[in-house]
Amino acid sequence: MNGASRDALAAARERLDALTDNTSVDAAKLADELAAVTALLDREVSLRRVLTDPAQSGEAKAELIGRLLGSQVGGETVDLVSGMVRSRWSRSRELVDAIEQLADIADLIAAERDGSLDDVEDELFRFGRIVASSAELRAVLSGKAVDGAFKTAQSDLLHRLLGGRAKPTTERLVVRLVGHPRGRSLEGGLETLSKLAAERRDRSVAVVTSAVPLSDGQKRRLGDVLTRLYGRQVHLNLDVDPEVLGGISVRIGDEVITGTIADRLEQIERRMAG
Incomplete structure (x- = not known):
């Protein structure tokens, strides 16, 4: 997402966090309801165009959401979606993408609460x-x-x-x-x-592929080095692939680091020092 849609999504995620700070809110139920709204707007192209039409006032669009969803979902879901349609969106489909993302995050919040x-x-x-x-x-x-x-x-x-x-x-x-x-x-x-x-969990994910399983010491050192390099905790998702031929591949987002384990650790540390 770019421009208006990115800003609108960021605001919606903040509202979701504020809402679910209250543990009385059922995050799993909220996820189900947001997913249902996603499915509705995915089917109804004309409706989502109306809800993202900049010529329509935000209040008018929020009132429409209240009439459509008020008897179908809980008040928290209506409030979240109403706030989203008040925002500006670059494309109508990006509103649906954002609601879907909130549904996924709400489920993850439920997992966070139960420790899973x-x-x-x-x-x-x-x-x-x-x-x-x-x-x-x-x-x-x-x-x-x-x-x-x-x-x-x-x-x-x-x-x-x-x-x-x-x-x-x-x-x-x-x-x-x-x-x-x-x-x-x-x-x-x-x-x-x-x-x-x-x-x-406020972390980055490093997908680490090696020819053989890493030792606990190697995992600990690699995690520490990457955390210092990226300035945030880095979680290691480990995969074993014999075709790596004794080396290691580390992918964080679009960045890929390859080489032997020792060489890559030294290069990362030199990069940090520089």
Whole structure:
């Protein structure tokens, strides 16, 4: 997002944080309701255009949201969405993208409250690696549900993969992504969710690929060096790939660092010193 939409999303996230600071607010329920609003606006193109029309007053758009949603969702959801339609959006679809992001963040807040956020982040990463390694699984989960039977098959497969093995928040996020990809690839959607989970903990995520598992000392040193370099805590998502041939690859966002473990640590430390 750029310009007006980026600012509007930032304001909406601040309102969500303020709202969920009150522990009496059911964050999981809020996530479900925001997801339902996302689905509604995704279907109703004309409605989302009206809600992002700069020629319409913010109050008029907020009143419309109140009439449409007031009897369908809770007051917290109405207030959040009403605040969002008062803002300016560069494109109508970016309003829907933002509401969807708030739904995902609300689920992560629920995980944070019950102490499972670490596990959720790890499970999202690991499930993403499983999907990336299996073309067959990716094809089934990425296939468009053309009928009820196929949709049921997708749901059953996800339940077998995640049910009882993953945290409820992880399963909810993945099921929602598979059921409503909204043009995203499954792998891309899982990576986005992992980043949101990391942001929730005010951390960066480093995807570390090595030929053999790193020792505890190597993991600790790498984490410490990257944290000092980036000025914030860096969480290591570890993957083993024999094709790395004894070296290591570290990816943080769009930046990729490759080489041997010792060399890369020394180069990172020299970069910090310079």
